[in-house]
Amino acid sequence: xxxxxxxxxxxxxxIKEYIKRDSAHGRPSQDTLNTYMSNINQFLQWCxxxxxxxxxxxxxxxxxxxxxYLWENRQLRVSTVSLKLTxxxxxxxxxxxxxxxxxxxxxxxxxxxxPLLRAxxxxxxxxxxxxxxxxxxxxxGVNNLRARLIIAFMALQGLRTVEIHRASVxxxxxxxGIMIVRGKKRDGRIYLRADTLALLLKxxxxxxxxxxxxxxxxxxxxxxxxxxxxxxxxxxxxDIVDFWFKQAGIKQENSKMLSCHLLRHSCGTNLYxxxxxxxxxxxxxRHKKIDTTTKYSHIEDQLNxxxxxxxxxxxx
Numbered sequence: 001x002x003x004x005x006x007x008x009x010x011x012x013x014x015i016k017e018y019i020k021r022d023s024a025h026g027r028p029s030q031d032t033l034n035t036y037m038s039n040i041n042q043f044l045q046w047c048x049x050x051x052x053x054x055x056x057x058x059x060x061x062x063x064x065x066x067x068x069y070l071w072e073n074r075q076l077r078v079s080t081v082s083l084k085l086t087x088x089x090x091x092x093x094x095x096x097x098x099x100x101x102x103x104x105x106x107x108x109x110x111x112x113x114x115p116l117l118r119a120x121x122x123x124x125x126x127x128x129x130x131x132x133x134x135x136x137x138x139x140x141g142v143n144n145l146r147a148r149l150i151i152a153f154m155a156l157q158g159l160r161t162v163e164i165h166r167a168s169v170x171x172x173x174x175x176x177g178i179m180i181v182r183g184k185k186r187d188g189r190i191y192l193r194a195d196t197l198a199l200l201l202k203x204x205x206x207x208x209x210x211x212x213x214x215x216x217x218x219x220x221x222x223x224x225x226x227x228x229x230x231x232x233x234x235x236x237x238x239d240i241v242d243f244w245f246k247q248a249g250i251k252q253e254n255s256k257m258l259s260c261h262l263l264r265h266s267c268g269t270n271l272y273x274x275x276x277x278x279x280x281x282x283x284x285x286r287h288k289k290i291d292t293t294t295k296y297s298h299i300e301d302q303l304n305x306x307x308x309x310x311x312x313x314x315x316x
Contacts, residue, residue: 012055015091019033019036019037022090024137024138027139028135038087039087040087042084043087051065058105082249088106089249123265125250126266129248129250132248133151134148136248143223147243150240150241151241154241157192160264161234162183164237165237167182167218169216169218170217171216177194190286208221209229210229215231241263264285271284271296281293
């Protein structure tokens, strides 16, 4: 393909190669690439058979129409629709890079709020959404590894923003994968997953010089000119998470809804849904009282329990 003029036909026929080239600095995982291509091919088929439009001629109303099709005809959950829109957004980003479209028609279009969030009152990202979010972040480059690690610490280890900010190299036993967490009121201890530890070691290997402060050697470094080599601020952490939330279609531009704490809630919720054990969730999130943890059990309770069925009336 190199050296040949890229037109609409060429682009569509070779879309897999272009998506691979443009995702994760040219090195997306096979699972990520397969997911993108499956969702893109479904969209291309819809354009051809249902909408009767060329995909590169689609406008925002067409994307909204496809979203409605996914909602109404396919009866998909919002998290699944969000994943499909992310793949389509990647398709048009690749097309823009090759000047085949002027604007990305997916920009500003999101899947909406998951009804599960309204039912439970706890906002969280399910496993599919989290995997999509992490997979979007390239696994190379110090800033990308920093972002991946921050999100992993929050979504998989349950850390708070302030605990990310306070994390120091001296707090970590790299040989045993144990980390002291400096909390708001008291310190705690977490046991790192093998993949989180491997990502941490990879980040530390290329991170470079860090300037010590009163807490020790900062784990996460700022890249700001006035604080280079210094500790990443809480605002800096929020900016990083916000950026990738927007890239994944989790958060809309200029929206103040959804914060870093969403990732900690996601850790607690997904862990409970997997284990059904509040004591495990309490230990991982380091809640002092079990009462703080019980809110995570309400998700399954509210969806699966119908207490009013105990009233012996017949209405059918």
